[in-house]
Amino acid sequence: MFNKILILDAETRWSKKAVDWAPDTYTLSNMTTEEYIRSSLFKAFGFGFKYYGEEGAPIYITHPFLKKFFGSIDWTTTAVVAHNAQFDIAILTWIYGIKPAFIFDTLSMARALYGIDVGNSAKKLAERFNLPPKGFATQSSDGLYELTAEVEKELADYCKHDVFLCEKFLDNMLPQFPKKELKLIDATIRMFTEPQLALDKDLLQTAISDDESLRASLLGKLNVKEEELASNDKFAAVLSAIGIDPPTKISPTTGKEAYAFAKNDALFQQILNGDNEEAVLLCEARMKVKSTQERTRAQRFLDIAGRADGLLPVPVNYAHTRTLRWGAAKGSNINMQNLKRGGKLRKSIIAPPGYKCVAGDLSQIEPRVLAHLADFTELLEIFKSGEDVYSLFGRIMFGMPTLNKEENPELRQSSKSAMLGCGFRLGWASFASQLLVGFLGAPPVRYDRAFMKQLGISGQTVVEFMTGYPHEGRRGAAAGAERLERMMEIPPHVHRQGTAGSLRLRQGNHRPLPTRV
Structure with missing residues (x-):
C-alpha cells in the first residue's frame, strides 16, 4: 500500500487583526477550515517535511518550490502524517491536487488513546511525552501578506520543530494503535479532503x-x-x-x-x-x-457548494467524544450527524453516480452495549431471544402485560426513551420535562385538565412537580420525589433509590448498573 511515510506541517497566511488585505480578519478562529483554505486570500508560505524513521533533521520548503518538491514524490506509495491532518491534507489535496496513499493523524490517535478531557494539542502532547516544548513563532507572521526574510527564517525553524514533534508523537502512539482503527482515521480524513457527496443547489x-x-x-x-x-x-x-x-x-x-x-x-x-x-x-x-x-444550515450548504464545485466535504472527527464516536469537527459550522430526517437539507445530499445514500443504524445498539458492560445477563438473554426489549420494558413501566409495538407504538416509544435515559443517568426531572416535548419521537404528553383529572391531581401539583427541581437543589429533588409518589402509586416491582426518588427496575439478580461506563 505504501513504503514510506512523510511527516509534514503547513504554515499559512493569516491575520487575527483587521489589515488592508483582510479588513474582516482572516483566521481559523472565525472561519471554517473549508472556507479558510478555499479563500482567495489563502497562501501556503511553506511546508516542513521529514521521512519517518530516516536520519537527519526536518527540512522546510518555501512557497515557490513546493510544486516542484511535491512533483518529485510518488504519492501512490507515500503515506503522510500530520497533527490535525484534516487541515494539512486538505491543503495538499485542494491546493496541490495530491492524494496520498495513506493518511495518519496524530491528533485523532491521541483522542482515542488518552481521551478528550486531557487536551491533545501539540503543546499538550509534547508535555505528555516529555519532549521539547512547542514554540510560538507564528505570532510574528500575524497580519503579514508576504513574509520578510527574518520572519520566514523564524517560521521555518518553528515549522521544522513541529515536524520533529509530530514524528515523536507517532513514535509513542503507533505501537499501541490497532491497524483497523488507523484505517478508520484515514477514511475519516478523506471524507473531508476527497469529498464524494454532491449538493443539490x-x-x-x-x-x-x-x-x-x-x-x-x-x-x-x-x-x-x-x-x-x-x-x-x-x-x-x-x-x-x-x-x-x-x-x-x-x-x-x-x-x-x-x-x-x-x-x-x-x-x-x-x-x-x-x-x-x-x-x-x-x-x-x-x-x-x-x-x-434550518435556513442558516441551508445557506451554509449553498456557500460550500459554491466554493467546492458542488461537492460536500464532510467535517467529522474520529474519537470526538468520551465514547469514541464521531462528532462534528470543531468550528465546522455544520453537523452531518443530526440532519433532520426527511428534511430538505438531508435530501439535498446526493450520492455519486452508481451509488445511493442510505441511513445505517444498529438495532438497539445502546442498551446492548450497556447490558454487556453492566453484565446484565438477563437483558442480554432477552436480546439473544429476539424479543422486543422496549416493549418488555414498557409492560413493566406502564403495568400493561400485553404492550407491543404494533398496538401501542406511542407507549412503546416512551418506554424506549425511559430505558435509554435510565441507562445513561437521565434524572427524573429532565425525563418528565422531555415527555412534554416528545422525546425520541414519542408524542408530547399534554398536561391538560383531562390528563390531570385522569391522574387525580391538581394543575398546581403538575406545575410544582415540573418546575420545582431545577432551582430548588437537593431539597427540591427530595420534595419532587415526594410529589411524584403522591401523584402515582409505585408498583411492587419497582423500588426507590436515593434522595431524588429515582425509580429503578427490579429485574432478577444481576450486578447493578455502574454509575459510569
Whole structure:
C-alpha cells in the first residue's frame, strides 16, 4: 500500500487583526477550515517535511518550490502524517491536487488513546511525552501578506520543530494503535479532503425560500410583527392580550423570575400543546422566528457548494467524544450527524453516480452495549431471544402485560426513551420535562385538565412537580420525589433509590448498573 511515510506541517497566511488585505480578519478562529483554505486570500508560505524513521533533521520548503518538491514524490506509495491532518491534507489535496496513499493523524490517535478531557494539542502532547516544548513563532507572521526574510527564517525553524514533534508523537502512539482503527482515521480524513457527496443547489434554495414563506405566512395569519414574537416582553404582552398568562420560571442562573419561553420549558410546552388554537399558533410562530437553524444550515450548504464545485466535504472527527464516536469537527459550522430526517437539507445530499445514500443504524445498539458492560445477563438473554426489549420494558413501566409495538407504538416509544435515559443517568426531572416535548419521537404528553383529572391531581401539583427541581437543589429533588409518589402509586416491582426518588427496575439478580461506563 505504501513504503514510506512523510511527516509534514503547513504554515499559512493569516491575520487575527483587521489589515488592508483582510479588513474582516482572516483566521481559523472565525472561519471554517473549508472556507479558510478555499479563500482567495489563502497562501501556503511553506511546508516542513521529514521521512519517518530516516536520519537527519526536518527540512522546510518555501512557497515557490513546493510544486516542484511535491512533483518529485510518488504519492501512490507515500503515506503522510500530520497533527490535525484534516487541515494539512486538505491543503495538499485542494491546493496541490495530491492524494496520498495513506493518511495518519496524530491528533485523532491521541483522542482515542488518552481521551478528550486531557487536551491533545501539540503543546499538550509534547508535555505528555516529555519532549521539547512547542514554540510560538507564528505570532510574528500575524497580519503579514508576504513574509520578510527574518520572519520566514523564524517560521521555518518553528515549522521544522513541529515536524520533529509530530514524528515523536507517532513514535509513542503507533505501537499501541490497532491497524483497523488507523484505517478508520484515514477514511475519516478523506471524507473531508476527497469529498464524494454532491449538493443539490436548487433544493437548498427551495429550503431557504420555503422557510421564509412559512415565516411570512405565520406572521400574516396572526397579524403580528416579527419583533413582537422575538422580544420576550412583547411576546408576553401578545399572550396577555388573548387571555393567556405568560408562563414564568425561576432562572437557575440568576435565581430571579423570568419568562418560560424556551421550547423545552414545561409551561411553554403546555401552551404549545393546549387547546387554544391562537395561542398554539403564536407559540409556533415564536419558535419559527427564534430558530434560524434550518435556513442558516441551508445557506451554509449553498456557500460550500459554491466554493467546492458542488461537492460536500464532510467535517467529522474520529474519537470526538468520551465514547469514541464521531462528532462534528470543531468550528465546522455544520453537523452531518443530526440532519433532520426527511428534511430538505438531508435530501439535498446526493450520492455519486452508481451509488445511493442510505441511513445505517444498529438495532438497539445502546442498551446492548450497556447490558454487556453492566453484565446484565438477563437483558442480554432477552436480546439473544429476539424479543422486543422496549416493549418488555414498557409492560413493566406502564403495568400493561400485553404492550407491543404494533398496538401501542406511542407507549412503546416512551418506554424506549425511559430505558435509554435510565441507562445513561437521565434524572427524573429532565425525563418528565422531555415527555412534554416528545422525546425520541414519542408524542408530547399534554398536561391538560383531562390528563390531570385522569391522574387525580391538581394543575398546581403538575406545575410544582415540573418546575420545582431545577432551582430548588437537593431539597427540591427530595420534595419532587415526594410529589411524584403522591401523584402515582409505585408498583411492587419497582423500588426507590436515593434522595431524588429515582425509580429503578427490579429485574432478577444481576450486578447493578455502574454509575459510569
